[in-house]
Amino acid sequence: MTVTGITTPAGFVAAAGTAGIKPSGKPDMALVVNRGPKYVAAAVTTRNKVIAAPVKITRSAVKDHELKAVLYNSGNANACNGAQGDADAQALVAAYSAQLGIPANTMAMCSTGIIGEPLPVEKMLAVSDELIDGLGDHGNRAAEAILTTDTSRKQTMIKGEGYTIGGMAKGVGMIAPSMATMLVCVTTDADIDSATAQATLSRVVEQTFNRLDVDGSTSTNDTVILLANGASGVTPDAHTFEKDLLGACEDLLYQLQADAEGVTKRIAITVTGARADDEALRAARTIGRDTLTKCALFGSDPNWGRVLAAVGMADAEMNPDDISVYFNEHAVCLHSAGTDDAREVDLSGEDIAVVVDLGTGGNGQATVYTTDLSHAYVEINSAYST
Amino acid sequence: MTVTGITTPAGFVAAAGTAGIKPSGKPDMALVVNRGPKYVAAAVTTRNKVIAAPVKITRSAVKDHELKAVLYNSGNANACNGAQGDADAQALVAAYSAQLGIPANTMAMCSTGIIGEPLPVEKMLAVSDELIDGLGDHGNRAAEAILTTDTSRKQTMIKGEGYTIGGMAKGVGMIAPSMATMLVCVTTDADIDSATAQATLSRVVEQTFNRLDVDGSTSTNDTVILLANGASGVTPDAHTFEKDLLGACEDLLYQLQADAEGVTKRIAITVTGARADDEALRAARTIGRDTLTKCALFGSDPNWGRVLAAVGMADAEMNPDDISVYFNEHAVCLHSAGTDDAREVDLSGEDIAVVVDLGTGGNGQATVYTTDLSHAYVEINSAYST
Numbered sequence: 001m002t003v004t005g006i007t008t009p010a011g012f013v014a015a016a017g018t019a020g021i022k023p024s025g026k027p028d029m030a031l032v033v034n035r036g037p038k039y040v041a042a043a044v045t046t047r048n049k050v051i052a053a054p055v056k057i058t059r060s061a062v063k064d065h066e067l068k069a070v071l072y073n074s075g076n077a078n079a080c081n082g083a084q085g086d087a088d089a090q091a092l093v094a095a096y097s098a099q100l101g102i103p104a105n106t107m108a109m110c111s112t113g114i115i116g117e118p119l120p121v122e123k124m125l126a127v128s129d130e131l132i133d134g135l136g137d138h139g140n141r142a143a144e145a146i147l148t149t150d151t152s153r154k155q156t157m158i159k160g161e162g163y164t165i166g167g168m169a170k171g172v173g174m175i176a177p178s179m180a181t182m183l184v185c186v187t188t189d190a191d192i193d194s195a196t197a198q199a200t201l202s203r204v205v206e207q208t209f210n211r212l213d214v215d216g217s218t219s220t221n222d223t224v225i226l227l228a229n230g231a232s233g234v235t236p237d238a239h240t241f242e243k244d245l246l247g248a249c250e251d252l253l254y255q256l257q258a259d260a261e262g263v264t265k266r267i268a269i270t271v272t273g274a275r276a277d278d279e280a281l282r283a284a285r286t287i288g289r290d291t292l293t294k295c296a297l298f299g300s301d302p303n304w305g306r307v308l309a310a311v312g313m314a315d316a317e318m319n320p321d322d323i324s325v326y327f328n329e330h331a332v333c334l335h336s337a338g339t340d341d342a343r344e345v346d347l348s349g350e351d352i353a354v355v356v357d358l359g360t361g362g363n364g365q366a367t368v369y370t371t372d373l374s375h376a377y378v379e380i381n382s383a384y385s386t
Numbered sequence: 387m388t389v390t391g392i393t394t395p396a397g398f399v400a401a402a403g404t405a406g407i408k409p410s411g412k413p414d415m416a417l418v419v420n421r422g423p424k425y426v427a428a429a430v431t432t433r434n435k436v437i438a439a440p441v442k443i444t445r446s447a448v449k450d451h452e453l454k455a456v457l458y459n460s461g462n463a464n465a466c467n468g469a470q471g472d473a474d475a476q477a478l479v480a481a482y483s484a485q486l487g488i489p490a491n492t493m494a495m496c497s498t499g500i501i502g503e504p505l506p507v508e509k510m511l512a513v514s515d516e517l518i519d520g521l522g523d524h525g526n527r528a529a530e531a532i533l534t535t536d537t538s539r540k541q542t543m544i545k546g547e548g549y550t551i552g553g554m555a556k557g558v559g560m561i562a563p564s565m566a567t568m569l570v571c572v573t574t575d576a577d578i579d580s581a582t583a584q585a586t587l588s589r590v591v592e593q594t595f596n597r598l599d600v601d602g603s604t605s606t607n608d609t610v611i612l613l614a615n616g617a618s619g620v621t622p623d624a625h626t627f628e629k630d631l632l633g634a635c636e637d638l639l640y641q642l643q644a645d646a647e648g649v650t651k652r653i654a655i656t657v658t659g660a661r662a663d664d665e666a667l668r669a670a671r672t673i674g675r676d677t678l679t680k681c682a683l684f685g686s687d688p689n690w691g692r693v694l695a696a697v698g699m700a701d702a703e704m705n706p707d708d709i710s711v712y713f714n715e716h717a718v719c720l721h722s723a724g725t726d727d728a729r730e731v732d733l734s735g736e737d738i739a740v741v742v743d744l745g746t747g748g749n750g751q752a753t754v755y756t757t758d759l760s761h762a763y764v765e766i767n768s769a770y771s772t
Contacts, residue, residue, distance in 0.1 A: 047699070048698035048699055049696060049698040049699070049700075049704060049706050050694045050697070050698030050706050050709070050722070051698075051706065065594060076516040077691075079691065079694075079695075080691055080694050080719065080722050080723055080724065080726075081723055082583060082707075082721060082722060082723035085723075114691070115691025115692075115694070115695065116690065116691045116719070116723070116724035117724075118726070126672075218695070218698075218699050219695055220691075220694070220695050220698065221491075229451060290765075291677065291759075292767055295763070295764055295767035295768045296767065296768065298764065298768045299767075299768030303767065304502065305463075305465065305466055305500070305502045305606075306501075306503025308436045308465075308466050308501070308606070309465075309501065309604070309605055309606050311436070312434035312435040312436030312437075312604075312606065313433070313434055313435070313604050314435075318435060320435050320436050320437065321468075323436070333466065333502070335468060336436070336466055336468060337466055337467055337468035337470075337471075337502070338466065338467075338503075343504070372766065373677075373764060375761055375764050375765070377677075377681070377764075378681055378684065378759060378760065378761050378763075378764055379681065379761070381677075381678055381681035381685075382681045382682060382684045382685030382687065
């Protein structure tokens with residue numbers, strides 16, 4: 001079976017088009033439609049206080065846990081555009097939903113691209129016939145059309161017991177010249193109720209996308225949407241469905257991590273020996289955001305002192321005299337002092353596993369995923385927006 | 387008057403020497419001695435939970451608010467060296483204080499350099515005669531000997547009403563291959579009591595060094611020491627002394643900021659319109675640590691959307707629809723929407739002032755100092771420690 005991502009599950013169609021939002025002339029709009037029979041939906045959106053206009057639309061639309069379509073555009077985030085930004089997003093949703101013959105409040109919208117530039121609404125309306133007439137098994141094209149500085153499209157497909165989960169994602173990096181976003185759409189033909197959909201999605205996002213931290217920046221547009229139509233006629237038990245959804249989201253997570261801007265290393269940071277899981281998570285995040293650690297790993301430098309200096313600032317209980325650090329399972333620091341062969345560990349590969357034991361004797365643990373801090377990251381993100 | 391920093395105030399002498407800790411063969415040890423008549427001392431040390439051995443010595447010695455000498459070394463932080471690191475630091479302080487004829491618990495110690503390498507104690511003891519015999523008006527040499535990757539020594543001198551304040555500093559950047567530290571020594575011949583000394587120093591550090599954030603990393607060794615001997619016979623009023631100490635520390639702060647690793651821009655971020663000063667400070671820190679904003683400013687890119695996206699994650703009340711941003715006093719965003727001429731602001735200079743109004747209508751405000759994120763920063767901090 002060819003992966004077509006979001007259109008692999010029964011009852012979902014998609015289309016992509018080029019409205020001309022991106023100067024590159026690449027596809028920049030996508031439409032995802034759920035043909036039913038059910039229209040269960042759940043969403044998790046950015047925690048940023050500054051939110052883009054499409055996020056307001058999506059939050060409002062998903063309140064009733066029902067969505068029939070999602071409109072995507074790339075190249076313009078429609079964030080920080082004031083009242084005009086809200087009006088523009090509403091106009092697009094009104095026009096597209098009317099043409100699809102569905103209520104406006106069953107359509108979500110996701111935008112990604114430059115912040116603070118007016119949305120070219122006319123251009124985006126001009127391709128509505130093309131998008132709607134073109135709806136079909138085009139998950140691949142939709143996954144392509146939501147990209148910004150991504151170098152490859154990100155899709156997943158999980159075969160469950162009698163049902164299927166498909167997904168697409170873009171991000172996490174930055175767009176030149178402004179902030180891009182992490183957008184994720186997951187579809188399934190499993191028959192699940194809305195309460196299960198939202199609760200499961202929230203837990204899975206917490207375990208996956210919320211643990212990926214490229215640069216500590218949370219965008220104005222981040223949105224993860226789950227659509228479930230029951231077309232398979234199969235109602236999985238909640239535990240099995242959660243396991244499969246987790247699999248799909250983990251697969252997308254790894255693709256996002258691998259394609260993060262300027263990435264040369266994929267880094268998994270696991271903290272163990274914490275008093276509780278949430279303390280381990282805070283400690284792992286602190287290390288994952290430390291630019292000094294990230295620079296050292298870019299240079300394949302087994303500089304464990306930076307890891308200790310970073311974790312020492314974490315809001316987590318630790319035993320400062322009994323912290324251990326492992327790089328790729330090689331002990332570089334035991335009981336807060338370097339091992340004799342610490343400098344011999346090989347960090348030249350693309351994947352680096354960092355494990356830090358806080359030495360409290362507790363069982364708390366957590367893993368976060370990050371990347372190195374490279375010249376390319378600085379290059380990409382210092383480009384002129386003018 | 388030639389600036390000799392810490393030896394400008396009456397009654398302070400210093401010396402520097404080369405123990406051979408640094409592979410470069412540059413001076414790497416300094417001794418600062420207070421000749422009295424009083425020996426008032428105060429200190430502010432790192433908030434990191436992982437602390438270097440010399441920090442433990444300094445905290446213990448300064449507990450009684452009296453110090454007669456401070457021993458400095460660069461090239462080795464003596465951090466994460468376990469019990470041996472503590473023993474090494476104690477041995478050095480015991481030997482130097484005995485030779486000076488002062489109680490061991492009136493000597494502080496500050497180290498800066500690589501983490502996790504044993505201190506070369508024998509070499510450091512071998513230069514004790516040279517250091518002690520060489521004590522004199524050598525603030526300049528001491529300021530030179532505490533440097534690591536700093537490109538220039540950092541000193542200050544403030545003439546008060548009948549008294550003088552002198553100072554030296556090193557940092558904030560990183561040393562190849564490991565974390566350096568911010569070390570500051572401030573001397574004064576003003577006659578102040580120990581309670582005033584500690585309270586004033588703590589407030590001034592909060593307003594100066596604690597507002598400088600190059601990369602969000604707090605080292606295992608950061609230490610600011612104030613020594614006051616009353617040799618001038620003048621007791622300034624507390625307010626005047628605080629103003630003068632603030633002036634000295636601000637001067638050192640600007641020198642640290644200007645010499646931070648890889649710096650091409652000095653950035654002051656001021657947040658206004660917050661509900662309270664502490665909320666403004668949290669918001670300013672969040673912006674100052676945002677790598678995307680720092681990359682944009684490296685590129686002289688007036689990318690105000692990143693500032694909004696960053697501040698939106700701050701733990702501070704704001705009005706998301708009424709945030710304003712100014713670059714070098716040029717309004718680039720008003721009421722959370724871009725101005726027509728936002729892209730025309732000139733950010734090509736070395737100093738950039740960013741002002742963000744949170745729009746709460748409150749009077750809270752605060753400024754933090756940071757730098758851009760440049761290729762040179764990545765280059766310096768990705769060097770092999772092997």
